[in-house]
Amino acid sequence: MKWTLDKAKPLCPQICEQVCLSIALGEFKPGEKMFSVRETALNAGVNPNTVQKAFEQLEIDGILYSVRGSGWFVCEDISKAKETLDNLVAEKTEAFFSALNALSMDNEAIKKYVKEWDNE
Amino acid sequence: MKWTLDKAKPLCPQICEQVCLSIALGEFKPGEKMFSVRETALNAGVNPNTVQKAFEQLEIDGILYSVRGSGWFVCEDISKAKETLDNLVAEKTEAFFSALNALSMDNEAIKKYVKEWDNE
Amino acid sequence: MKWTLDKAKPLCPQICEQVCLSIALGEFKPGEKMFSVRETALNAGVNPNTVQKAFEQLEIDGILYSVRGSGWFVCEDISKAKETLDNLVAEKTEAFFSALNALSMDNEAIKKYVKEWDNE
Amino acid sequence: MKWTLDKAKPLCPQICEQVCLSIALGEFKPGEKMFSVRETALNAGVNPNTVQKAFEQLEIDGILYSVRGSGWFVCEDISKAKETLDNLVAEKTEAFFSALNALSMDNEAIKKYVKEWDNE
């Protein structure tokens, strides 16, 4: 697994997102064992506690489950992972629109702005 | 001046943005005196310290200036305010794209998604 | 607030339960500010991190909410706190029955046993 | 022997309990040879180490004894097994009461609650 973490932003949600993404993309199969907390932490260059917290969050979300002394596993139903990703995209888009709305841009203006983004 | 503050998010930048926006929209004219820190704080329902810090930030940005014992005034050149707003929009858009890129959406997919946003 | 913590068991859920109970019993009113994380930790004799984690859990449960730089507050709707307590009682009872079922006691035997408990 | 193990909970004590129960119910007679550790592990779907530890615990409790190179046997006096079960029931009941006491239910309330449990 490849990690691209922005140390300036909270690491925990970033880890959650990327694990979620890996599962949704089929990099980890349902029921498969994840890398251990320590191994993941080493790999991602963060503290094991941070990974632990991220995995616990994913457990709440129904994406991973843990077996004490054995490791972390991907839940059989990976639809939750995909759903979580979809929600993330929707949330971020909604936040984006509402932020620009607050700067006096209406939805049409935002869409026009986005359409022409990065197209020079 | 009307305030719409989200208490769940940092207040200081929100105040900066809205003051900046008011100026850019011409609600305050160049050289005009702002409401006092205390009055603004009361009006916005926040701690005067927070308004103070926001105004100081806007001074750094070249949008406001303070006159000791007299109050805060809008700079003559309001292009800085408009520029700041433009930068904000660009920053937020860039962050939005990069966040969705990280979720494995390429720019085209994002634009398509935005185009169809909230259009049902 | 009075704390009775069993150091042999996970502290975090114990803190959650007791805060929840305090709110449900009306010791803290809706909207009221809680003691700070540090103060609570000192008071309960645990590490601030543990309290932080407990409060975050209660935030997820819709019982508390935090305002950065200001503190933790009781949500307006304390029905969630009561509901959480009811669920706890039900969970523990269910676990108790199922544990004794596994030891070959049927529900009637359990009820009889409980009825005569501690009555010498 | 039939196994009903909850993988989410520690396996070792579960195995102890169920072996103990089997003996108390007469499924294994005093002096009778148990299935081998390896066979039991296979049967229960757990790691042989876990069964080994469980049997060692039961040896300490005076319920099983091992004969080197031969296997594990049920002790002649199965009263220990029954006693262990009784203790388990008492322990669990005590824990149940004390957990609900902590949630501000007195013993009478608990008994009433249990009496009406699952009777709809």
Added chain:
DNA sequence: GTGGTCTAGACCACA
């Protein structure tokens, strides 16, 4: 001072 986040390191039960 307050919450939010992270690092470091420790101990335990379990496999």
Added chain:
DNA sequence: GTGGTCTAGACCACG
């Protein structure tokens, strides 16, 4: 070795 939990201490943005 693995997860689970806790302590200790640090830095940051915010009020």
